[in-house]
Amino acid sequence: MFKVLILEDENYTLRFLEKLIAEHVKVEQVMGTSNSQEAIRLAGDFMPDLAFLDIELSPEDHLNGIDVARAINTVSPRTEFIFVTGYAKYAVDSFTVHPYDYLLKPIKRDKVMQVISSLDTEREAVSLQKSPTDRLVLKSADSIVFINIDDIFFIEKQGKKAFIHSLSGVNESNCIFNELESLLGPNFLRVHKSYVVNMNKVSQIKDAGNQSYTVHFDGYSGMAIMSRNRFRVHIDKFTPSF
Numbered sequence: 001m002f003k004v005l006i007l008e009d010e011n012y013t014l015r016f017l018e019k020l021i022a023e024h025v026k027v028e029q030v031m032g033t034s035n036s037q038e039a040i041r042l043a044g045d046f047m048p049d050l051a052f053l054d055i056e057l058s059p060e061d062h063l064n065g066i067d068v069a070r071a072i073n074t075v076s077p078r079t080e081f082i083f084v085t086g087y088a089k090y091a092v093d094s095f096t097v098h099p100y101d102y103l104l105k106p107i108k109r110d111k112v113m114q115v116i117s118s119l120d121t122e123r124e125a126v127s128l129q130k131s132p133t134d135r136l137v138l139k140s141a142d143s144i145v146f147i148n149i150d151d152i153f154f155i156e157k158q159g160k161k162a163f164i165h166s167l168s169g170v171n172e173s174n175c176i177f178n179e180l181e182s183l184l185g186p187n188f189l190r191v192h193k194s195y196v197v198n199m200n201k202v203s204q205i206k207d208a209g210n211q212s213y214t215v216h217f218d219g220y221s222g223m224a225i226m227s228r229n230r231f232r233v234h235i236d237k238f239t240p241s242f
Contacts, residue, residue: 001028002116005048007039007068008032008084009058013107017052017084020112026120036063044075049178050119052103055085074229077190078178082115119176136164136183138173145171149185153201153217154224157194165222189234191215191226199237 004021008014011034018032031042036057043051051072055065063071069081086105101115136152138145151167157177164171164180173180181190187200197215204216205226213226 002026002049002120003029003046004031004116005039005042005046005051005072005079006030006032007034007036007051007057007065008054009034009061010054013054013084013105017107017112020109021052021116024113024116026116034058036061036065036068039068040071040075043072043079047076048079050082050116051079052082052084055083073193074233077193078181080119080176080178134185136180138171138175147171149183150198150200152184152188152198153220153222154195154197154215155180155184156224165220170222189237191224191230191234193227195224195226197224197226205231 002024004027006014006017006021008017014032014034018030021027022030029046031046031048033039033042034057039051039053042048051069053065053068057064065083065085069083072079072081083102084105084107085102101118103111103115134149136145136147136149138147147164147166147168153165153167155165155177156163160174162173162175162177162180164173177194181188181196184196187198188196189199190196192212195215198217201217201220202215203218206214206216208214208225211228213228213231215224215226217223
């Protein structure tokens, strides 16, 4: 079941979306607001599964929907974003924060219901679970893959796919990135909107410039990316103990 956050500055559209989304059989809670700061606060308090964000907000609001998505990603990294805009040009800009999808105004009922159902279908399509022996079990149409959680170096998101880098190689999964992250242990850390790393296997973190760092691992040539913002949030974990 989904908890859904809506940020929309047009009152009529906000009420329309609240009523429509609440009708979906997979939605258990809907929170609506017209204010960017309130949206960020609600995300931190309720950790929504989905956030419908209007990109272009009122002139009185100092943030736009993309800014809000970046802030929500910090307080609720498992939230999936669906951007709402009246202008197609914003759809391109919105992909800088890797949204699940976007909707163009005027909003159509079928499209809203479809995007929620699509996300739910992805959750159902690949049965993903953590076994009692601390292994991930990825089930797809033609195979079952078992991955020891302790063997994972990092997981990266590319589009709607997740790539699990482990001692056994790289495994591709169609599961939702946030669902996968929720099954990992406390030693796994979200260091970027598209990367989760196993801190037990990190050998080095290098400043790569351009507001980012590269994360390197013991016995593995692949690298993960850490954002400067994440580095600041988790700086206590990277401070030398000597």
